[in-house]
Amino acid sequence: MPVDPQAAVEISAFRWVPPFAQGLVRDLRVRWALEEAGAAYRVRLLDALSERPHDYFQEQPFGQVPVYRDADVRLFESGAIVLHIAEGTPALMPGDRPGRARTAAWVFAALNSIEPVITELATIDLFHPDADWARIRRPEVETKVRTRLGRLSDRLAGRQYLEDQFTAGDLMMTTVLRNLRHTELVAADPVLAPYQARCEARPAFKRALEAQLAPFHQGEPAEMA
Ligand SMILES: N[C@@H](CCC(=O)N[C@@H](CS)C(=O)NCC(=O)O)C(=O)O
Structure with missing residues (x-):
């Protein structure tokens, strides 16, 4: 699914990270799970090297990415998020x-x-x-x-x-x-x-990776340079 600014599901990710981390940031796991589930999502982009916005710690006690929210639940920890998405998604979890x-x-x-x-x-x-x-x-x-x-x-x-x-x-x-x-x-x-x-x-992995990398192509934000 393409990233959709109107989607009910929101995740957090970084606007830019140095090349050694590109393709490794943990929002990749959540994007991949959402792609396997066929669920559209929007992204709240954060600056990796700046202070997190104060309200962000309400969602992620340690200020890290990713966080996830849908109509029912707000979650942090990529493992918990992936398991939540996997429930009811046959491509990610058997039904028994x-x-x-x-x-x-x-x-x-x-x-x-x-x-x-x-x-x-x-x-x-x-x-x-x-x-x-x-x-x-x-x-x-x-x-x-x-x-x-x-x-x-x-x-x-x-x-x-x-x-x-x-x-x-x-x-x-x-x-x-x-x-x-x-x-x-x-x-x-x-x-x-x-x-x-x-x-x-x-294909779900490829889409997820592409979506994580897309904002990085804008380059390093000037204030971080
Ligand atoms: N156990 C957490 C770890 C999250 C984590 O380490 N996120 C990194 C990016 S991959 C991060 O936000 N680093 C910045 C920081 O720790 O302030 C999870 O799996 O969600």
Whole structure:
């Protein structure tokens, strides 16, 4: 669905972020879920490097993006938002109770078991590549990432998706794996690379990514330059 300023659903996103973060900001998850659900949405764009508007903390206690609102609910936390959208969306979640529970388990696995180690590595590589402490710490962190990815790869070997169909768990896992795009850790993996490519080949993902990147093409706002 195209972004629609009249839509009932509203999400927040950043107007511009530096290139290393473009395509990684967490509103991508929510846009992708909405695209899979066929739901139109409008976007409240915020300046990433400025103070958040005071009223924004009512919606997101930590001032982060994304937030989400529809006719019934206001939500923060990308995992909670994606699960909310996934409920009642067969493309993102099976209709049976065990299937719904397993979908939630994979969303949590992406956020709790995979994302933290990836974030630790990305923080070193992107923000502290030359620090002495980072040089000492990095090998151990990379080993931790490789171990987690190895287990994930074991799960996915011989399968298209984490469960019998694409779910919100795959959506979340894919967006988490994208945070390793500056390395070969996923790109060189014979199971994870095709898995990520398979998920990202979905038209809903392509539309979501395009929509996130669209405002960035306006360039860096002058006040941030
Ligand atoms: N756990 C939160 C994390 C949200 C988050 O870290 N958002 C980043 C952008 S991807 C952000 O807003 N960073 C700016 C900040 O923390 O002030 C979620 O998944 O929604």
